[in-house]
Amino acid sequence: MLENFANLFSSSGLATIESGQLLMMLVGLTLIYLAIARKFEPLLLLPIGFGTLLINIPGAGMGGADGLLHYISVVGIKSGVFPLFIFMGVGAMTDFGPLLANPKTLLLGAAAQFGIFGTVIGAVGMSSLGWVDFSLKDAAAIGIIGGADGPTSIFIASQLSPSLLGPITVAAYSYMALVPLIQPPIMKALTTKAEREIKMEQLRTVSKREKIIFPIVVLFLVAMFLPSAAPLLGMFCFGNLMKESGVVNRLSDTAQNGLMNIITIMLGLGVGSQMSAEAFLKVETLGILALGLVAFCVGTGAGVLMAKLMNLFVKIPINPLIGSAGVSAVPMAARVSNKVGLEANHQNYLLMHAMGPNVAGVIGSAVAAGVMLSFFS
Amino acid sequence: MLENFANLFSSSGLATIESGQLLMMLVGLTLIYLAIARKFEPLLLLPIGFGTLLINIPGAGMGGADGLLHYISVVGIKSGVFPLFIFMGVGAMTDFGPLLANPKTLLLGAAAQFGIFGTVIGAVGMSSLGWVDFSLKDAAAIGIIGGADGPTSIFIASQLSPSLLGPITVAAYSYMALVPLIQPPIMKALTTKAEREIKMEQLRTVSKREKIIFPIVVLFLVAMFLPSAAPLLGMFCFGNLMKESGVVNRLSDTAQNGLMNIITIMLGLGVGSQMSAEAFLKVETLGILALGLVAFCVGTGAGVLMAKLMNLFVKIPINPLIGSAGVSAVPMAARVSNKVGLEANHQNYLLMHAMGPNVAGVIGSAVAAGVMLSFFS
Amino acid sequence: MLENFANLFSSSGLATIESGQLLMMLVGLTLIYLAIARKFEPLLLLPIGFGTLLINIPGAGMGGADGLLHYISVVGIKSGVFPLFIFMGVGAMTDFGPLLANPKTLLLGAAAQFGIFGTVIGAVGMSSLGWVDFSLKDAAAIGIIGGADGPTSIFIASQLSPSLLGPITVAAYSYMALVPLIQPPIMKALTTKAEREIKMEQLRTVSKREKIIFPIVVLFLVAMFLPSAAPLLGMFCFGNLMKESGVVNRLSDTAQNGLMNIITIMLGLGVGSQMSAEAFLKVETLGILALGLVAFCVGTGAGVLMAKLMNLFVKIPINPLIGSAGVSAVPMAARVSNKVGLEANHQNYLLMHAMGPNVAGVIGSAVAAGVMLSFFS
């Protein structure tokens, strides 16, 4: 019987835990702390943090061949299924009205994707210097952090660089939560007070029919020019069409709520299950965190500068502060534009104007993701 | 680098799309149009139409070995799992009260199934004439369109004739949406004004206990006489028992709403994924569409004539207009009976009376489906 | 054609049903009756009862290789996935406030687990006497019935003794429903009227922060000392943290409602699918039913006696009636404590005090389950 006790103890955490697992538990606790106390993207970071705790319990085997986290990970993460359904739900929550009222703001969403590809260069540069060991696929997956769009990051990482899925996802959501801190200094540095005070005229009303047909137009362009973006943008447009059509409200409601919540729980746990000590505790993670921050900064700057460039050509000037919203991080980045705009002129409500580039940024990073998938296929 | 661009372009839709895929996209757009602008069964036809678009994007690979639509199709369509859960939800939404108050209307639901088997004869006839190439299994699956019951059609097609699943499902839902156009002329042609004016006496109140025990009686008969109908009718009765028992309201509510919506989204995409050009663009599809229309007409007529036949034997006459409701298409067909009845006599409310044959038609076509499964097993 | 009819009949239930299947259908009907008419844990017993009917329909093949119940069983029961998600939902519905206000009641929840291990001895005793044929694993799985916690029972039975899953689950839920009949006589027999009249002072208010950190403390202890309990307690703590954190209310709500309901339906059908005649109709089932009753009685008694023992050491006495709540069966057992307390002194509200040991019992039996998993691994 003593032998049995000895076995029980020898399999317990106290006896077998490694410093790496202990450190990862601290990482998990940090994520949970940020989610609860600081409200950093809690819908994802709380489940990810808890998944990190669970996967690093020595001897629990929750990530092993018949462990729950393993099942979740195989069914929904490795297959890419979960991010696609999240994208459907996001589509069902998106209003393209502001974008349709002012389509040229799509170009701001395009410019902000420079954050993605600039980071790719940064990552291959780091790798060439020998600091870290990123392949070109890894670099691409890291770059997508700059898309400031969680499900796109998860989808691309799961397809191109599964071993980096954990740190990439954590970096993406963390920086999205930090947008209110990261963006304002860059926005102010790149604009004059006069530019920040530019008032934009009110957006025209967009008809229901335009909103219904728009997702089909997007899908058509994807089909014609970039089929590799079809899974992401297809599900996004499907969700949006369900919402705008107004004839399947019960489905659209489920896509936004019930189904979205179920998948979010699973997705969080599944991403958490990629946060093992071996996968996270290496110098590459530091590289990813550094590059992710760069990606957000470059994207923000590129959006603002693009707006200034456009002002050289258009009659009615646009406030360059809405350019930063092109990084996505919906709706946080648009609120930041609004806030910085109000600081310059407290009659200057930019929120609705910034929603255009904001959702354009979602399309833009999905297109960038499609280019990457096509590049490596 | 130019080479890379060339690769990107050569994989794009513009370069690779075939006329078949383009045509199928038009089919998908038509379904979406019917769903949104004409409200033709939008809960199914919108997702099916969108799935049709997605599956026909050249190079997107959404139906390929690791594509989302492929996963959905394997998990829920080929296995027959999705239609069974839909049937559970339908059961949880069905009220057998009118049927229990007037059980002889079950016979109307039986007669209307002649639409199913008459269509089988039509299909084998077409095939014998060499117009199309339907096997007997194909003919059976096509016949089930006449059951006017979506999940039953999908279930049978997935078991007996998977290659025809797309067109069969589209035909079934399209004609269900067209019931208000298809049925009235037939109903009027087969009845005299005097018959249409027959007033029916009010239905007795049905006790809670009768409603609770009824699904168990149905299941008992299935178990004893037609076990091959057990999956369909078993899940249907389970849903109904959850509802009527009143002790598991939270489960019944989920079966009708949350779960039903999730499965409907998946089912629609999954059916859409069967709508590839090879599967749809052939003369057999035209045959299916023609036969489906015949099936609805024959079923409608058989129900009406059965009611007239019954009137030769019963003391209190029944209005033959409720016979057409026996085709199912709940609750549309019952509303059509009510409307045509009101045209003849604007005091003549047939709705509740028509609900009896209407739900009887669901049981009837599930029984017919069971016979088919048993025949081919 | 006559041949075809003969085939149809020869495959029908009337021709092929065996007495065992008929008996099992009666068992299924009994469970449904208890669920509906007596409200015995209807959320589980209604689906289990209906699953029992379905699996025993001869020739329906719902448990066969491509039958719905087989799929459900493989995906959710054999993998242990469903009970873990139920546990997450239960965690999201649990309030640890009363336990945190009076932590020593955790010991009552520990004592009541004597019901589990006493029953193990009973089971191996029965087996040694040759009455039945239980292995040590079987005995352990049977013992868990005494944990009075449905998902824990299902999880352990699926891991240690899958062939006994059906009867063990039915026994667990049946006796949980019978707690108001089983416990009071034992509670009264083991206490004096003076003891039952003991008034307990009001519980202190527990801060939000204590409630947030508590599930993490539990998980930490599990990780350090009993990793084999990590799947069960991990998911439980995850659910509880989602609820208490207050930052992911939409996820917590889904875990308690939508997802919980979906999994409950599936779990019930899946457990029902284990109720085949071969698996249920044997003398071992009688043994399990007898031992399950013993388990509840012993657990109840142990909890009460532990409370009396603790009163020898603490300054402020505790009412021994709350000891019986340590068996779990949340919140039924706590309500029984309250009711018996009110009978002794109609000012004596024990409900909140009994909630402490009640939820402690959930932790206690999950710990016991962990010991078993570790013992046999």
Place this chain on the structure above:
Amino acid sequence: MPELISGGITLMVMGMSTVFLFLALLVVMTRLLSWLLSKLPEAKAAADNSQNSASSEQQNMLEVAVVAAAVTKAHGR
């Protein structure tokens, strides 16, 4: 007659007769059920019971809440 057509006819005859027999049997069973239940005296009470049952879980929770409130009040906080 080609095999395919004879197969179709067989299927039709079998199918329609099974459908009619099954639903006719169901008519008989349903009538029997209604008649039997009308004979049972406790029908009313039972029906009432089951109507209430839906809210029994909520009542339980309500009971918990009421008692909790009572306790809290009794202790004056």
Place this chain on the structure above:
Amino acid sequence: MPELISGGITLMVMGMSTVFLFLALLVVMTRLLSWLLSKLPEAKAAADNSQNSASSEQQNMLEVAVVAAAVTKAHGR
């Protein structure tokens, strides 16, 4: 220049140009869409229609209920 860096640059050039071309095309298409729809006369009606459609299912159910109630009343119970 190492292959890795040249790969990264290729990816950047391809990516950014595709993103800009795609979104610029989308600007054009969106303008075209808005212009086309503004030419179509029945725009208003259709929009109204589709707004109502959401509640059409409920209306149907309502209709059922109303008729049921009417019938019940007509028969005086």
Place this chain on the structure above:
Amino acid sequence: MPELISGGITLMVMGMSTVFLFLALLVVMTRLLSWLLSKLPEAKAAADNSQNSASSEQQNMLEVAVVAAAVTKAHGR
């Protein structure tokens, strides 16, 4: 004593002692937790914070709506 029974007894002894040790440890840890938290001054504020947090997402959306309304009004439509 047969092996089966001795196995059962081993399981019981191990099981009950683990259960008691684990829950006793949890008693200690819980007390410790409560004591530690009662020492920390910012307890109150933090608790308040996290109660509000639930509605922060809604507030955000509300903010969007309010601003949108303000803009609309300002422009007189």
